[in-house]
Amino acid sequence: xxxxxxxxxxxxDQYLDAIDRVLTGEGLSRTERRxxxxxxxxxxxxxxxxxxxxxxxxxxxxAVMAELDEPEAYSQGDKAPEEPPAFVxxxxxxxxxxxxxxxxxxxxxxxxAVLIIGFIFxxxxxxxxxxxxxxxxxxxxxxxxxxxxxxxxxRSSLMLIVLVLATS
Amino acid sequence: MRSWIAQxxxxxxxxxxxxxxxxxEAYGYQLxxxxxxxxxxxxxxxxxxxILARLTKEGLVKVRAAASPNGPPRRYYRLTAMxxxxxxxxxxxxxxxxxxxxxxxxGDNK
Numbered sequence: 001x002x003x004x005x006x007x008x009x010x011x012x013d014q015y016l017d018a019i020d021r022v023l024t025g026e027g028l029s030r031t032e033r034r035x036x037x038x039x040x041x042x043x044x045x046x047x048x049x050x051x052x053x054x055x056x057x058x059x060x061x062x063a064v065m066a067e068l069d070e071p072e073a074y075s076q077g078d079k080a081p082e083e084p085p086a087f088v089x090x091x092x093x094x095x096x097x098x099x100x101x102x103x104x105x106x107x108x109x110x111x112x113a114v115l116i117i118g119f120i121f122x123x124x125x126x127x128x129x130x131x132x133x134x135x136x137x138x139x140x141x142x143x144x145x146x147x148x149x150x151x152x153x154x155r156s157s158l159m160l161i162v163l164v165l166a167t168s
Numbered sequence: 169m170r171s172w173i174a175q176x177x178x179x180x181x182x183x184x185x186x187x188x189x190x191x192x193e194a195y196g197y198q199l200x201x202x203x204x205x206x207x208x209x210x211x212x213x214x215x216x217x218x219i220l221a222r223l224t225k226e227g228l229v230k231v232r233a234a235a236s237p238n239g240p241p242r243r244y245y246r247l248t249a250m251x252x253x254x255x256x257x258x259x260x261x262x263x264x265x266x267x268x269x270x271x272x273x274x275g276d277n278k
Contacts (some may be wrong), residue, residue, distance in 0.1 A: 023218070026218075028218070028221065029225075031221075031225075032218075032221040032222070032224075032225060033221075035217075035220070035221040035224060035231075035243065036217045036218055036220075036221050038240050038241075038243060039195075039196035039197070039213070039217045039220065039243060040196075040213060040217060041239050041240055042195065042196060042197060042236055042238070042239050042240060042242055042243075043196060043197040043200070043213060044239070045236070045238035045239030046197050046238055046239075048238070049237070049238045068213065069212050069213055069214035073212065073214035074214045074218065145250050145253040145254055145257070
C-alpha cells in the first residue's frame, strides 16, 4: 500500500517535471511554470480521487495519465503576439488604431514633432502641442487596457509636463 | 484539415477562457469542465493552463488560493476589471470576424 502511494507520487512527479522542462523551453518564467504544474497536479489528483478514492494504484495513475495531454503538447506555445503600432496603413484601420491605443501613441509623437518644428523655426506651437497631447492622453485613457494605450498615456503625460515646465 | 482546426481553436481559446470566467470564478480543472460541457468547446489542459498563467501575469485574471482535499492548494481564477474590458474588446472583434465570414458564406449561397 505504501509502495503504491510512493509509486503514484513518483509517476505524478515525473509527469510534472516533464511538463516543467517543456515550459522552460517555451520561455515561461518559474512562477508561470509553477502555476501551470500546480493546476495540472490538481487535475491529476481530482481525476485520481474520482477514479480510486484514497487507494490509488499505479494502474490507476497510468489510466489517468492516458487521459491527459503528453508533456510535449505544452510546447505548442502560448506566447502573446506582439502588436506593433500601426503607423502606416489604410484609412479604414483608424477604428482599430483607436481600440488598440496606437492612435494615442501616434498623436503623442505628433505633438513632439510639432514642438521640435516650432523650436527649429522659432514659432510658438505650445497651444497646438497642448491640444494634441491632451487628445493623445484622452485616447490613451480610452485604450488603457492595451499596452499601446498605456504607452500613449505615459508619453502624452510626459509631454504635457515638459510643456508646462517650459512655458512657466 | 486537423492542423487548420487546431489553429482555429487555438485562436479562440483565450476568448473562451475569459468568457467562461465571466460566469464566475473557477479553478483550472473546473474551468476545463465548464468549457467541455459546451458542444464544440472541449479544450485540453495543455491549451488552457498556460493561457491562465499568462492571463494572470497580464493582470487580466486574479488568483485566490484555497485548500484542496486532494493535492496542492487550488488556484481559483476570476476576471479583473481589465480582464472584463479585454473580453469586451475581443468579443467585439470576434463578432466582426464572424459577421464577415457569414457574409461570405451567404454570398456563396446566393
